Structure formats: C-alpha cells, structure tokens
Amino acid sequence: MDDREASKIEITQVPEKHVKHEKRGGKCISNCWWAFSRLVTLYVPDAYFECKGGWDKERRQAWREKVAICLIMFLFSMAFIGVGGLLPLFACADNNVVQNDGEGGYTISFNRENMMCQSLTILMYSIMLIISMVLVIQCLCSLLYVVRRKPKIGPEDERSKVMVMVPCYNEGTKELRKTIESVLGTSYPSQNKVLLVVADGIVKGSGEPKTTPEFIADELGYSVDDEIGTFDCTSIGELPSNRAKLYCGTYTKYGKELKYMVIVKCGLRKERNKPGNRGKRDSQLLIIGMLNRFHHRRPLTDLDQAVIAVLNNQLAIPLETVKYLMAIDADTKVHRDSVSNMTYSMNKDDTILALCGETRVENKRDSWVTWIQVFEYYTNHHMKKAFESVFGCVTCLPGCFTMYRLFTEDNTRLLSCDQVFQRYATNKVKSLHEKNLFHLGEDRMLTTLLLETFPGRKLSFVPEAVCYTIVPDTYSVLLSQRRRWINSTFHNLLELLRVGNMPTVCCVSMKALIALDLVATLILPASLIYIFVNIYFTVILGESVSTTTLIVLGISIAVQVLPFLLRSDFTYFGWFVIYMVLGVPVFYFILPLYSFSKMDDFSWGTTRQVDESTIPESTDGDVETGAPPHHSCGGGFGTSPTGHQSPRRPLHTSLNLKESKINGRSTTNTASTGTSRAGNRPPRESIPTSLTFNTGAFTEDEMNEMLSEALDDAPIVPV
Numbered sequence: 123m124d125d126r127e128a129s130k131i132e133i134t135q136v137p138e139k140h141v142k143h144e145k146r147g148g149k150c151i152s153n154c155w156w157a158f159s160r161l162v163t164l165y166v167p168d169a170y171f172e173c174k175g176g177w178d179k180e181r182r183q184a185w186r187e188k189v190a191i192c193l194i195m196f197l198f199s200m201a202f203i204g205v206g207g208l209l210p211l212f213a214c215a216d217n218n219v220v221q222n223d224g225e226g227g228y229t230i231s232f233n234r235e236n237m238m239c240q241s242l243t244i245l246m247y248s249i250m251l252i253i254s255m256v257l258v259i260q261c262l263c264s265l266l267y268v269v270r271r272k273p274k275i276g277p278e279d280e281r282s283k284v285m286v287m288v289p290c291y292n293e294g295t296k297e298l299r300k301t302i303e304s305v306l307g308t309s310y311p312s313q314n315k316v317l318l319v320v321a322d323g324i325v326k327g328s329g330e331p332k333t334t335p336e337f338i339a340d341e342l343g344y345s346v347d348d349e350i351g352t353f354d355c356t357s358i359g360e361l362p363s364n365r366a367k368l369y370c371g372t373y374t375k376y377g378k379e380l381k382y383m384v385i386v387k388c389g390l391r392k393e394r395n396k397p398g399n400r401g402k403r404d405s406q407l408l409i410i411g412m413l414n415r416f417h418h419r420r421p422l423t424d425l426d427q428a429v430i431a432v433l434n435n436q437l438a439i440p441l442e443t444v445k446y447l448m449a450i451d452a453d454t455k456v457h458r459d460s461v462s463n464m465t466y467s468m469n470k471d472d473t474i475l476a477l478c479g480e481t482r483v484e485n486k487r488d489s490w491v492t493w494i495q496v497f498e499y500y501t502n503h504h505m506k507k508a509f510e511s512v513f514g515c516v517t518c519l520p521g522c523f524t525m526y527r528l529f530t531e532d533n534t535r536l537l538s539c540d541q542v543f544q545r546y547a548t549n550k551v552k553s554l555h556e557k558n559l560f561h562l563g564e565d566r567m568l569t570t571l572l573l574e575t576f577p578g579r580k581l582s583f584v585p586e587a588v589c590y591t592i593v594p595d596t597y598s599v600l601l602s603q604r605r606r607w608i609n610s611t612f613h614n615l616l617e618l619l620r621v622g623n624m625p626t627v628c629c630v631s632m633k634a635l636i637a638l639d640l641v642a643t644l645i646l647p648a649s650l651i652y653i654f655v656n657i658y659f660t661v662i663l664g665e666s667v668s669t670t671t672l673i674v675l676g677i678s679i680a681v682q683v684l685p686f687l688l689r690s691d692f693t694y695f696g697w698f699v700i701y702m703v704l705g706v707p708v709f710y711f712i713l714p715l716y717s718f719s720k721m722d723d724f725s726w727g728t729t730r731q732v733d734e735s736t737i738p739e740s741t742d743g744d745v746e747t748g749a750p751p752h753h754s755c756g757g758g759f760g761t762s763p764t765g766h767q768s769p770r771r772p773l774h775t776s777l778n779l780k781e782s783k784i785n786g787r788s789t790t791n792t793a794s795t796g797t798s799r800a801g802n803r804p805p806r807e808s809i810p811t812s813l814t815f816n817t818g819a820f821t822e823d824e825m826n827e828m829l830s831e832a833l834d835d836a837p838i839v840p841v
Contacts, residue, residue, distance in 0.1 A: 152553070159183070159190040180552055184722040187554040191612075192718055198641065199648035206249075206652055209242055250674040256638070259630065260509040261681035267508055267585050268688050275459070279466045282445040284315045286461075289405035289521075290452035292327035292732045295337045297453040297592070302341055304454075306373060306380040310461040316439050317373075317382040319452075320408060323399030324388055328731035335386045342373050342382060352388055355408060355425040357400045358549050364398060365390060366408075366425050370432045381437045383429065396732065402521070403564040407547050409447070413528060413538035416441055444528060447537060450589065451522040455484065457588040464525040467584045475536055475572055475579035476526045478507070478519045479587025486697075488595040494705035495593045495600075497697040504685045507583040513625045513632045514580035515573055517618060518611075521565040523589040541575045542568075554722060555613050561724045563610025570617050577623035601716055602727030604709075608643070608717035615640040643714070650710045 163186040171177045177185070286305050290298065305317050319338055326333045332340075339346045352365035369384040385408065389397030412426045422430070434440045446465060450456060460479055468474055480503045486496045510516045526537045536542075546568055551560045559567045572581060594600040615636055618624075624633040642649075659665040686694040 155187070155190075156183070159186040162186070162190045162193055181722070184554040184557070188718075188721040191721060195644045195718055198644040202645045202648045203652055205242065206246055207655055209238075247670055250670065252638075254674050254677045256635070257677060257681045260505045261684055263509040263512045264504045264685045265688065266512065267504070268685070273463060273466050273586060275462045275466050279469055280309075280311055280462055281314060282465055282469070283439050283443045284310065284446045284448055284461060284465065284525075285409075285439075285444045286315060286317050286448045286450065287406075287409055288317065288319045288450055288452050289322060289402050290319060290334055290338070291322045291399075291402070292325050292330075293334055293337070293452040294327050294330050295332075295341065298334075298337050299341050300455050301450065301452055302373065302380070302382075303375065304456045305450075306375060306378050307458055308456060308461045309459050310465070312379045312381070313438070315381070315461065316433070316437055316444075317380055318409065319382065319384045320405040321384065321386040321398075322402065322405050323396045324386075325396050325399060325732050335384075338384055338386075339369070342369075342371065342384065344369050344371060344384075353424040353428050355387075355423050356411065357387075358404050358407065358547060359400050361390060361400070362549070363390065364400060364404075366398070368425070368428050368432065370436055381439065383432060383437070385425070385429075401561075403546070403560060406449070406521075406564070406568075407543075410538060410543055411547065413441075413447075414535075414540070414543045417529070417535045417538050418540070446525050447528055448525045449521055449523075451591065453592045454481075454522045455590045456523070457590075460523075460587040460589060461525075463584055463587040467582065468525065468527060471580070471582075472531065473514075473578070473580050474527065474582050475576055476519055476524060476569075477582040477584050477587075478516065478524045479584050479589060480504070481520060481523050482588060482590050483593050484590035485592050485595060490704060491597055491600050492593055492595050493697070493700045494708060497694060497701040498705060498709065499593075500686065500694055500697070501682055503583070504585065505682070508585070510632075511581075511583035513627055514582065515625060515632055516581040516583055517569060517573075517614070517636070518566045519569045519572075519581060522591055523587075524565075536576065536579075537572075539575065542571045545571055555616070557724045558609050558613040558721070559617065562606040563614055566610055566614040567617070570614055570621065573618070573624075574621045577621075599728050600708075601713070604713045605717045605720050605723065605727065608714060609721050612640070612643050612718075615643065646714045647711045650707065 166186075171182050171185075288301060288305075302317065302319075305315075308315070321335045321338060324333050324335060330337075336346055350367055352367050355364050355366050356362065357364040365388050367386045367388055369386070371382060373380040373382050387398035387400065387405070387408075389399070408425070412422070412429060414420070415422050415426060416430065430441050433444075446468060448461065448464065464477060464479065467477055481499060483492060483496045483499050485492050487493075507516050507518075528537055529535050546564075548560070551557055569581065572579075594603050618636045619633065619640070621633075624631065624636070626632065656671075660667050683695070683698065686692075686698075
C-alpha cells in the first residue's frame with residue numbers, strides 16, 4: 123500500500139456500534155449551504171482561481187463559503203444599523219429636520235409621536251433590556267465565586283494520580299524551563315503526578331540555536347542520541363503513521379522531584395520539512411488514543427506499549443490508576459496550588475467532567491498590545507466562564523490550562539470514550555467549517571464533543587486555580603492569533619447550536635445565549651459604528667439622550683467593574699480604562715473584520731515561527747542490521763533494527779552511564795540495575811531517583827508480562 127492509499131484511511135478503527143452517527147438533516151443542511159455559497163459567488167468563474175495559483179477544489183469552495191459568511195455578516199450589520207439608526211432617523215424626524223439654532227449652528231429635531239417611531243423605540247429599548255439582563259446575570263454569577271469559601275485542601279484531595287500533558291512545538295529554553303519548573307514547584311505530591319511532554323516534530327524555533335527536543339533534553343538532563351530506535355504510532359493528516367522516541371526519568375531541582383516522560387515525534391524516513399510534525403491535535407490524540415485502546419482493551423501501538431511499561435515499572439504510576447489528565451501549554455506557568463485546587467473540585471463533585479482555571483497575562487507591561495489584553499483575559503474568565511460554569515457547560519476549555527476526568531467510579535470512560543475519540547481523531551476535514559473547527563480551534567471542538575457526548579455532566583470554572591501565559595506583544599502576532607480564535611469561535615458556536623440537551627437555569631436557556639453570542643459576533647463592528655454615531659448625534663448635533671440609554675450604559679460599565687472591585691483587585695481599574703480606550707476599537711472592529719476576511723486561511727500565521735533552513739532529515743530511527751539499538755529510560759527506548767517494535771520480539775539494551783548536572787553539581791548515574799539479563803527484571807525499588815536513569819534489558823516474556831499485568835488491572839468498560 124503506497125502513501126496515497128494510506129492517506130485515505132481513517133486512523134481510528136472503532137466499532138460502529140459504539141459511535142453515534144451524525145443526526146439526520148445534517149447532510150441536507152450541508153448541501154443547502156454548498157448551494158448557497160455557489161449562488162452567492164456565481165459570477166466568479168473558475169478561471170479566476172487559475173490566476174490565484176491554481177487553487178484546488180477544496181480551497182475554491184472554502185473561498186466561496188467565506189464570501190457567503192461575509193455577506194451574512196454584512197446583512198446582519200445593515201439590519202442592526204438600519205433598525206437602530208437609519209429607520210429612527212427618518213421615521214422620527216420632523217418635516218423641518220435641520221434647524222438653525224440662531225448662533226451659527228444647526229440642530230436636528232425629532233418627532234417621536236408617530237406610531238413608527240414609537241414602535242422602533244420600544245424595539246430598541248427591548249434589545250437594550252435583554253443585553254442589560256444578560257450582563258447583570260453574568261455579574262451575579264461572577265459574584266457567586268467571590269462570596270464562596272476558600273477551599274480547604276487536605277491530604278485526601280491529593281491522592282489521585284495526575285498526568286500533566288505538555289504539547290510543545292517551537293518553544294525555546296526560557297519557555298520550557300518556566301513550564302517544567304512550575305509543574306515541579308506545585309504543592310501536589312511528587313509521587314502522585316507525572317509530567318508528559320510531547321514534542322511535535324524535530325522543529326527549531328525562529329532565531330533559536332537548537333531544536334525544541336534538544337532544549338527539552340537540556341532542561342531535564344538527559345542526552346539526545348540519534349542512534350536510539352523509534353516506536354510506531356498513528357497520526358492524523360496526509361501521513362497516517364509516525365515514529366516517536368521515548369525518554370523518561372526523574373527531574374530533581376530545588377530539593378524537589380518530578381517524574382517525567384518525553385515523547386519526541388521524529389517522523390518517517392526522509393521527512394525533510396519539520397520531520398514528525400503533525401499538529402497539536404495529533405499530540406493530544408497520541409495520549410487520548412492510548413487511553414482509548416488501553417481502557418477498551420484494543421490492540422496497542424508500539425508507543426502505547428512502551429509508555430505503559432514505563433509508567434508501570436519505572437515511574438511507579440500505573441496507567442490504570444491515572445484518574446485525571448491535566449493539559450497545559452509549553453509557555454504556561456502554573457501557580458503552586460493550581461493542581462490541588464483542580465483535583466479538590468473534581469473530588470468534591472463527581473459530576474464534573476472537566477474544568478479550567480483562570481489564565482492571567484504574564485507579560486502585561488511589554489507593549490500596548492499586551493496592555494489591552496490584560497483586562498480582556500480577566501473579564502473573559504470572571505464574567506463569561508463564571509457565567510457558563512453556573513450552567514455547568516463552559517463552552518471553551520482552553521488547552522493551556524484544563525483538567526479532564528478520565529473515568530468515573532463505575533468505570534465509565536469519559537475522555538477516552540469512542541464517541542469523543544472517534545470524532546476528534548477524524549481525518550475527514552474538508553469543508554471551511556470543519557477546518558476552522560479541527561485545524562484552528564481544536565480545544566473548543568474537544569469541549570463541544572464533551573458537551574454533546576455527556577449532557578448530564580459539568581464543564582466548570584475554578585477561579586482558585588491560576589496560571590500565567592505569554593500573550594502576543596506585537597500587532598502582527600495578535601492579528602494572527604485572534605484570526606484563528608475568532609473564526610474558530612464563530613464555527614464552534616454554530617456547532618454548539620446543534621448540541622441537544624443544553625441546560626436551562628432560572629428560565630434562561632443556554633442555547634438561546636449561544637445564539638445571542640453568535641449574532642453578537644456578526645454585528646460587533648456594526649455595534650461600534652452605532653455607538654460612535656450616537657455619540658456624534660449627542661455631542662455634535664445636540665440630540666438628547668434618553669434615561670433608558672444612560673441606565674443601560676451605566677449597567678454595562680458597572681457589571682465589568684464590580685467583579686474586580688469586590689475582589690480588591692484595584693490594579694485592574696487601570697487596565698479597564700486602557701481596554702476601553704485602546705482595546706475596544708481593536709477587539710470590536712479591526713479584529714473581527716480582519717478575521718472574517720481571512721476565514722479561508724487555515725495557517726497559524728506569524729504566531730509560531732520556525733527556522734526550516736537547518737531542520738535535520740529524519741532517519742526514521744534507522745540502525746544497521748545486527749546492531750541492537752539503545753533501550754534506556756532517560757536515554758530513549760529502542761526498537762528493532764528495522765525500526766518496528768513488535769511485542770513478540772525481545773527488547774535489547776546496552777547500559778550507558780549518564781553524567782548529569784543537578785543544580786550545577788555533576789553527578790554520575792550508577793544505576794544499581796546494571797545490565798539486566800533475561801529473566802532478571804530489576805525490582806521497582808532499586809530504580810534510582812537521579813535526574814536520568816537507565817534500565818536493563820527486557821526480554822519478550824518480561825515485556826509481555828508487564829503489559830499483561832497492566833491490562834489485567836484495567837477495569838472492563840461497560841458497553
């Protein structure tokens with residue numbers, strides 16, 4: 123089978139009886155939308171696309187759909203401005219509209235007695251009343267978190283095993299060190315947490331002297347060996363397979379220890395452009411797919427077997443005991459008690475499926491671009507997420523700071539269930555809608571899948587858990603980042619409207635609020651124009667302002683100020699002023715217009731720049747036939763000479779003593795395991811806790827025994 127045939131195969135082979143199919147009518151809607159987009163752009167012949175570089179069929183259709191969405195945005199905006207501005211201007215105006223005020227100026231007089239004017243006034247007041255009610259409810263929900271008691275975390279709240287997953291791409295040593303040390307410094311017990319870093323290919327960041335996997339090795343203290351073999355694993359995209367190397371050990375610094383594993387996706391033979399790179403969603407699916415296969419007792423990949431063996435025998439955290447999966451980004455610094463606060467909330471409420479904490483801006487004073495984002499991050503968490511959390515359905519669990527529950531007390535699988543895994547791992551991403559969901563908004567899409575699959579469970583917000591992240595500090599990077607965020611948010615709102623069983627609290631429907639969010643996204647630029655036009659009529663032309671308008675304006679400002687005032691976060695008042703003066707024009711006008719005009723751009727733009735000139739060619743883990751590859755935990759797991767690790771073959775090894783530096787002190791690992799012989803598996807208690815360590819050889823029987831023990835301990839999933 124060649125690569126072209128293999129690229130057409132879905133990577134997830136899940137029994138059909140376990141997967142819910144798309145609801146009836148979905149295909150009809152897709153066909154109608156396709157026809158509408160063709161109708162809107164009917165005047166554009168295919169010859170036009172030839173001068174654009176010969177776009178393929180999918181790209182042409184994506185462009186047509188973008189034009190159709192921009193047309194809908196224009197129509198909604200015109201309707202809003204027409205009903206709120208143009209119609210009242212003509213319907214409520216006197217016959218002699220412009221009058222001389224006797225001092226060389228002019229005023230406009232309005233007649234508000236006619237029926238049309240009164241109807242429009244009632245309509246606008248109704249809209250303002252609805253907006254005010256939503257803002258007040260959001261504020262009240264935020265205040266609920268102010269008055270609740272601070273959690274008292276005890277030892278029983280820190281007993282669950284937690285895996286901290288960190289996908290990385292082109293980060294440098296500064297970002298990686300900050301993230302790793304923050305996980306090391308958390309108050310959660312070291313014996314109950316393990317760090318799992320997934321390097322998305324052999325990639326070198328722009329201006330960096332080394333590749334990201336090399337920076338990871340430098341920070342954790344192990345050495346990168348090009349001769350170490352690789353493990354087979356599945357992937358998404360054009361190439362349905364990949365190879366990966368595995369490193370593990372115990373990171374020791376500042377008197378603390380952190381168990382870790384590092385998966386480096388190194389690619390297939392002769393990959394030259396970013397070998398092994400498959401995207402963030404693929405990095406997540408490496409772990410979710412392993413959990414799916416392990417929990418449902420399906421055939422494991424070579425990488426699955428290696429990871430399970432390491433967890434069970436070297437790190438003493440068996441996979442079946444890992445209850446929570448925490449996902450953070452490689453530039454995120456988590457607060458000391460963040461993990462404990464998250465597990466505390468999970469343990470107190472078994473219905474919580476996943477939760478996120480508050481993400482704050484770390485580089486808030488770098489430039490005016492970072493200034494305007496400080497209050498935006500704050501209000502998005504303490505207003506929007508707090509409001510959604512009351513409904514139990516936070517619509518976006520950010521990949522930079524989220525914790526997932528893997529299974530329930532009755533062994534029901536959650537994140538690794540077939541419905542979530544199958545749809546999240548789909549390779550059939552062709553339409554504009556699907557590409558914005560899966561290529562640009564994978565975190566939102568995963569959240570939507572959880573909401574759809576488990577309607578009786580909660581997605582919550584925990585403000586006590588805090589992390590810090592680096593935000594764009596230049597205007598071009600902000601444009602690139604928000605283009606992805608705004609477009610993926612718009613398409614995810616459309617997807618959320620299709621989710622059934624959305625909750626209702628106090629006669630307020632979550633689905634109605636999602637529809638309101640969708641409309642608000644379409645008319646953001648028009649709403650800003652409407653505000654400035656009203657200011658012009660009031661200040662320049664002397665039109666009086668109604669009391670209702672002033673009340674709504676006061677409510678809009680008060681509900682945004684109260685949350686940080688009642689929390690005594692007075693510094694946010696300055697950030698609020700900066701946001702209103704500089705941020706509102708950017709976030710309400712420039713970014714939406716730019717994003718919608720670039721909706722058919724599925725690249726990450728200038729957000730993640732890499733240096734492709736010095737990327738090494740992937741060797742696919744090749745070693746000469748007859749030369750056993752290395753198999754060292756802390757120096758990489760090896761494979762057979764052909765690069766394929768079969769569970770029916772013995773795993774050979776050669777012991778390499780590693781010299782590491784811990785807090786500036788050179789230490790040599792003299793592992794007591796030595797060179798293990800067949801049948802003499804090293805006992806768990808003899809494994810050293812230095813920065814890196816090596817294991818002896820595992821024979822075929824020993825590896826099969828370890829995997830059998832792991833699978834036997836995994837509970838049977840009810841179907």
